[in-house]
Amino acid sequence: MDTPNAPAEVVYQGIPASPGIAIGPVHAVPRGFAAPEVYEIEAAQIPHEQERFKAALEMTKRQLQELQRRLESLAGSEPGDIFEAHIMLLEDPAVVKRVLGAIESRLQNAEYVFYAVMQTYLEAMRRVPDAYLRERTADIEDVSQRVLRAFRNDAEPRHLPPDGSHILMAYDLSPSDTVGMDRRQILGFVTEQGSINSHTAIIARAFGIPAVVGLNASIIDVTTLSSVILDGYAGKLIIHPTQATLDRYVTLAREKKIVQNRVDAHRGAATETTDGQHVTVSANMELLDELDLVVNCGAKGIGLYRTEFLLLNGAEIPDENAQAEAYGRIVRALAPHRVIIRTLDAGGDKLPVEPLTEPEPNPFLGWRGIRVSLSRPAMFRDQIRAILRASALGQVAVMFPLVSGISEVERARDMIARCMDELDAEGVAFDRGIPVGIMVEVPSAAVCADILASKVDFFSIGTNDLIQYTVAADRVNPHVAELYRPTHPAVIRLIKRTIDAGRDHGIWTGICGEMAGDIRLTPLLIGMGATELSVGPQQVPRVGEAIRSVSHAECAAMADEAMRQTRSYDILNSSIEIARRSYGFLLD
Ligand code: PEP
Numbered sequence: 301m302d303t304p305n306a307p308a309e310v311v312y313q314g315i316p317a318s319p320g321i322a323i324g325p326v327h328a329v330p331r332g333f334a335a336p337e338v339y340e341i342e343a344a345q346i347p348h349e350q351e352r353f354k355a356a357l358e359m360t361k362r363q364l365q366e367l368q369r370r371l372e373s374l375a376g377s378e379p380g381d382i383f384e385a386h387i388m389l390l391e392d393p394a395v396v397k398r399v400l401g402a403i404e405s406r407l408q409n410a411e412y413v414f415y416a417v418m419q420t421y422l423e424a425m426r427r428v429p430d431a432y433l434r435e436r437t438a439d440i441e442d443v444s445q446r447v448l449r450a451f452r453n454d455a456e457p458r459h460l461p462p463d464g465s466h467i468l469m470a471y472d473l474s475p476s477d478t479v480g481m482d483r484r485q486i487l488g489f490v491t492e493q494g495s496i497n498s499h500t501a502i503i504a505r506a507f508g509i510p511a512v513v514g515l516n517a518s519i520i521d522v523t524t525l526s527s528v529i530l531d532g533y534a535g536k537l538i539i540h541p542t543q544a545t546l547d548r549y550v551t552l553a554r555e556k557k558i559v560q561n562r563v564d565a566h567r568g569a570a571t572e573t574t575d576g577q578h579v580t581v582s583a584n585m586e587l588l589d590e591l592d593l594v595v596n597c598g599a600k601g602i603g604l605y606r607t608e609f610l611l612l613n614g615a616e617i618p619d620e621n622a623q624a625e626a627y628g629r630i631v632r633a634l635a636p637h638r639v640i641i642r643t644l645d646a647g648g649d650k651l652p653v654e655p656l657t658e659p660e661p662n663p664f665l666g667w668r669g670i671r672v673s674l675s676r677p678a679m680f681r682d683q684i685r686a687i688l689r690a691s692a693l694g695q696v697a698v699m700f701p702l703v704s705g706i707s708e709v710e711r712a713r714d715m716i717a718r719c720m721d722e723l724d725a726e727g728v729a730f731d732r733g734i735p736v737g738i739m740v741e742v743p744s745a746a747v748c749a750d751i752l753a754s755k756v757d758f759f760s761i762g763t764n765d766l767i768q769y770t771v772a773a774d775r776v777n778p779h780v781a782e783l784y785r786p787t788h789p790a791v792i793r794l795i796k797r798t799i800d801a802g803r804d805h806g807i808w809t810g811i812c813g814e815m816a817g818d819i820r821l822t823p824l825l826i827g828m829g830a831t832e833l834s835v836g837p838q839q840v841p842r843v844g845e846a847i848r849s850v851s852h853a854e855c856a857a858m859a860d861e862a863m864r865q866t867r868s869y870d871i872l873n874s875s876i877e878i879a880r881r882s883y884g885f886l887l888d
Pocket residue numbers: 604606645741761762763764765766812813814
């Protein structure tokens with residue numbers, strides 16, 4: 301009820317990390333952790349305190365291994381590496397040495413010395429400009445608290461959650477916070493930190509818990525509130541909601557549930573238009589942690605596996621064997637469907653393959669994608685051999701990113717031929733007929749699609765990059781976001797030209813950029829002739845439902861007409877018009 305003295309409704313905007321709506325009381329986890337008691341020790345007690353520290357590390361390691369097993373059984377997955385960073389930290393000789401040395405030099409109790417050492421690491425990490433490293437502070441906080449609890453021989457979580465369902469709010473959540481909690485009581489997650497790829501977001505999506513991350517506001521001062529609204533679709537957190545807002549969200553949640561039930565009922569069903577045109581819906585995958593989600597979302601394969609996370613997230617690039625194992629795991633899990641493995645796409649806005657001696661003036665126009673692989677043949681060879689080895693285990697295709705012309709394709713294919721010869725000579729099995737495709741995401745590749753089509757087995761249009769290069773508007777720069785228009789006539793013409801050139805040469809064309817998951821554009825994309833849409837696993841059921849609801853002939857007529865339209869919003873509206881009429885219930 302709104303009363304004259306009720307606090308005003310406040311809406312915070314964050315990043316929508318996992319769809320869904322949660323309404324309920326909030327449990328806020330305070331930032332950081334309290335210092336343990338400090339006391340002085342005698343020199344004779346040094347060995348005893350050092351032993352206590354080592355015992356606390358050992359106990360923490362055992363607990364983490366137990367949590368890892370629990371995560372695997374919860375998610376039904378094979379061993380993952382979510383706690384690897386934690387365990388590595390516990391085993392880090394530099395940290396251990398520093399704590400042991402500081403016990404001796406400071407003559408203070410082990411838990412306090414450990415706490416002080418970890419604080420210096422945390423402070424340094426919070427200041428680094430690299431978002432990925434900053435996110436790792438949650439791992440360090442988490443492991444530090446575990447060690448401090450181990451000193452007390454106490455395995456309880458740091459802040460007992462309330463009894464009953466609640467929305468968990470934190471500065472950041474560590475993987476063990478997320479996995480160790482009773483998920484039946486968690487209505488949703490909200491964090492100040494984090495990105496779409498933070499562990500919390502991954503786990504929330506995997507378990508279907510609504511989540512908003514990266515809320516750019518200090519919400520942690522908020523203590524327990526009676527009720528808040530978390531909107532995982534729009535990335536909003538609403539505190540002190542008015543009765544009108546609550547009513548609106550209760551209705552919205554009910555409607556979404558009805559739609560979700562309807563969509564879920566068809567999960568995995570064939571994706572044919574009402575007039576019988578088949579369009580494959582496959583999933584994009586970034587992290588091995590997403591494998592279960594991808595397998596269970598109803599996708600008919602993986603249309604884009606971005607290998608840069610596997611290759612560049614660790615301290616060093618995994619060798620051929622480690623890569624072959626990872627690819628093999630994915631291929632076996634997706635069988636009998638196809639997995640398209642994209643070779644490393646480093647550089648640009650992505651992780652660099654190695655530190656550059658001087659920054660590139662234009663990273664997006666620089667050492668990116670296939671250019672990096674071709675200039676690092678040993679690394680490229682490892683990856684191609686690993687992909688080929690995985691091709692013996694199921695349906696595998698390989699694709700190259702950021703191709704700008706024919707010579708790159710020829711050089712990349714030479715590497716494949718060389719690796720095939722080597723594997724043959726070694727008696728190692730692989731699929732000699734492995735389809736080889738390219739991402740069409742540079743305008744020159746789209747314009748020359750007729751030339752490139754004779755060299756490859758399929759095209760996959762990377763609209764994220766194709767749009768930015770076509771309209772010269774950086775895909776991650778908010779100042780030019782207004783110019784970044786997926787339905788710009790130039791973009792639409794390049795997509796159409798690519799699909800037509802492919803068809804003329806007997807090869808298929810899929811779309812794997814974010815545009816493919818925007819169900820307002822499904823009529824346009826399939827109307828232009830795309831035969832595969834590869835989208836985030838959460839979008840797979842909705843895109844499938846959209847396809848089943850439209851007439852291909854009607855979409856094709858609209859797409860033809862779109863080629864004559866001069867303004868992006870007219871093209872967008874033509875597609876939305878069919879979408880609304882055919883599956884309006886799915887649109888947000
Ligand atoms: C694209 O550019 O559309 C694409 C799918 O590749 P990425 O987003 O990984 O650059």
